[in-house]
Amino acid sequence: MKSYRIVGRGGQGVITLGKVLTQAIVYSGENGIMSEIHGLSQRGGGVVTDVKAGDSRSPLIMTGTADYIISMDRNEAISNMAVLRKGGICITGSGAESAFSENTYEGFRCMEFNPSKIEPGLDPRGHNMLLLGIFSAMDPFPSPEFIEKSIAENFSEKVANANIEAFRKGRGYFTDMEIRVK
Amino acid sequence: MSFLKSFLSESGQVMLLLGNEAIARGALESGIGFAATYPGTPSSEVGEVLMKVAPDTGIYFQYSLNEKIAYEMAYGASLAGKRSFVFMKHVGLNVAADPFVTSLYTGIGAGMVVMTADDPSMFSSQNEQDNRRYGDLAHAPIIEPSSPQEAKDFMKISYELSEKYSIPVMFRTTTRVSHMRAPVHFGNIVRPTVADMKVKQERDRFSSVPSNARRLKPQLTHKMSMISSDNEFGILNSVEMNEGSSFGIITSGVSYNYVKDALADSGVQANILKLGLTNPIPVEITEKFMRQNKRILVVEELDPYLETKIRAFNDNLGHITEITGKLDKILPWSLEFSETAVMNSILKMAGINSTVNEIPAKGSPPEFCPGCPHRSSFFSIKRALKMAGRSDVVLASDIGCYSLSYYEPYDMADIILDMGASISVGAGISIASGKKTVAFIGDSTFFHSGIPAIINARRSGADMLVFILDNSTTAMTGQEPTPEFPLSIGTENFSGTRIESILEGAGINYSTVDAFDEGKIIRETVGSIKQTGLKVIIVRGPCALLPHKKESYYEVSPEECSGCMNCIDNFHCPAISRDGKVARIDPYECDGCGACAEVYVCPVKAIHEVKL
Helix, strand or coil: CEEEEEEEECCCCHHHHHHHHHHHHHHCCCCEEEECCCHHHHCCCEEEEEEEECCCCCCCCCCCCEEEEEECCHHHHHHCHHHEEEEEEEEEECCCCCCEEEEEECCEEEEEECHHHHCCCCCHHHHHHHHHHHHHHHCCCCCHHHHHHHHHHHCCHHHHHHHHHHHHHHHHHHHHHHHHHC | CCHHHHHCCCCCCEEEEEHHHHHHHHHHHCCCCEEEECCCCCCHHHHHHHHHHHHHHCCEEEECCCHHHHHHHHHHHHHCCCCEEEEEECCHHHHHHHHHHHHHHHCCCCCEEEEEEECCCCCCCCCCCCCHHHHHHHCCCEECCCCHHHHHHHHHHHHHHHHHHCCCEEEEEEHHHHCEEEEEECCCCCCCCCCCCCCCCCHHHHCCCHHHHHHHHHHHHHHHHHHHCCHHHHHHCEEECCCCCCEEEEECCCHHHHHHHHHHHHCCCCEEEECCEEECCCHHHHHHHHHHCCEEEEECCCCCHHHHHHHHHHHHCCCCCEEECCCCCCCCCCCCCCHHHHHHHHHHHCCCCCCCCCCCCCCCCCCCCCCCHHHHHHHHHHHHHHHCCCCCCEEECCCCHHHHHHCCCCCCCCECCCCCHHHHHHHHHHHHHCCCEEEEEEHHHHHHHHHHHHHHHHHHCCCEEEEEEECCCECCCCCECCCCCCCCCCCCCCCCCCHHHHHHHHCCEEEEEECCCHHHHHHHHHHHHHCCCEEEEEEECCCCCCCCCCCEEEEECCCCCCCCCHHHHHHCCCCEEEECCEEEECCCCCCCCCHHHCCCCCCCCCEEEEEC
């Protein structure tokens, strides 16, 4: 069983990110479920969706059990830290000066990426797929092939390729960074 | 593949669907011919999907003006021989309660299902009423799914039950079922059919005069008694026995998922009775389960609805087991459950002396979108009231995105009760106190229930200034059309009903201003607040989420900016932030409405338009 809390603010493509990931989990042959919040609660405010892969049925992730936080916004990531298990990974978008930085919040390490610095020319609407690419470079599940298939399913033909491109940029960025660090 | 193409694919396909989308698919697989709703979270996506698929599937779909009208339309369609579907959020059934309760007495024509989506924890609602109480009050069968797959499958069973007993069936979800996404296996879509209409032949059933109602009431309770022992619908309920355990859990809906996970994660052994039919309680399976377990915990969100029924049943059976739950404080009455809350109750029942903690996340509060007409409206009206020396006036607001005006920095709502209440509550205060009041109501809410309220306010002689905030849509729930605009189906020649025409017809004095013209709003407000009597100001500007082409954005000239931060502290647009000693506008977030460039927001005129 794996669980992912995906957060950000209204309009940042949080629900889309969750849908793409859940669909990719299902393509992988695992059970995938997701919970999301609509309506007044998402007007420009914090958006929270929980994604689970495996046998779990509850739509919500228990405190201290999530494998990942994938966040579009640093403040939203920080306010959700308690959901992470020990050793859980936090990936967040940020508006920081450097493309990559690392900080500790509530005792959890959080990797912060500024999509505008990583891909200055990218339409901000593609930032969610860029972050998903970074996640995908860290975790082989679900496979990048399934994620790309899921992106193609979840976007209109017009913008699917641009989003797959953003996903690949994110993957490439983190893979290169890891090679450099090693 | 497009969503619609996948959604309409044939039997055997599997698709990742939201609970609400699965309900819409279930309606199509049940062969519905007619659907109506008034949008409301967490039920809105059912309508979003049905509106899109209506042309290809031959069903009639409409956004009605309010839930009562939607219910009555669907009842009419059922009488006319079409399987009909009406759906709404939990508080919507308060509005539709009048036809709902009596329609149980009369029975129906073709199958009829009423979906009500409850909102535990009030993510987008003013209360968390448990609508199963309504089903009980009205003697309506209640069916509760726990997952998107069940949501689809149980819809079909609901129609079968509805037609077998000629009874409207309540289909009850909660936010976490409506907004849970999971793979759903499809069955066949059934094209709508029309049965014979028998209204003329059965007018002694459909006319609820007292002499008929007195005959129909015992028939209704008899139907419910038959349903409680009808094994044809046994598939709605299931038992999971765990050899050697005498600890039982009775549950329904989303709570079942928490029970399953909490048992697996805690290692506690228990038997489970999962009820999909929660009114009437299916007697045979429930009694058997009660006899098999020495102790039973009832796990359900909100009210101890099932628990009360199970306890009464236990008493009737001569106290065959021990029932526990909310009534003895093992589980909370308020707010939605989580696996944590359920696990703690199970650990307690198992005599394990440990608890798990839930640390809730504190996300950012919602706010008006960039380009929202409400921001410039409330900013200007607040300023005008201050200029007129009337900041003390009571502000009655209503249900919609503009409820957010309650929060800082606007603080422009003292009362928010229910749909349409701004005008009636404001009028009540005005009449009783002899003081002027101000009301805010959205366009969709005005059509929903504001029209009788404003006619009544005029008749009462209320001293009120009413702002109708017309953003040309039902914004909060997903931008559904209001009666000012044509519906998409069958009404292409409909010219729309103008709010101005309604006010003229009612003899109410009004003026219309542009929501982004701050100077005009301020002048109109200052002028109107000084007059006595009923006056309406229609503040019109489109919702920023409606499709539109962004033609420009605005930027702050750092040299000209005085650093007063009025645009951040009082206007408060998410696109504007502090950048050192000056303000900065994010060109991507900015929607180009230009309201911040006005002198009232930026006294030094440092904000300029950049054409795209």
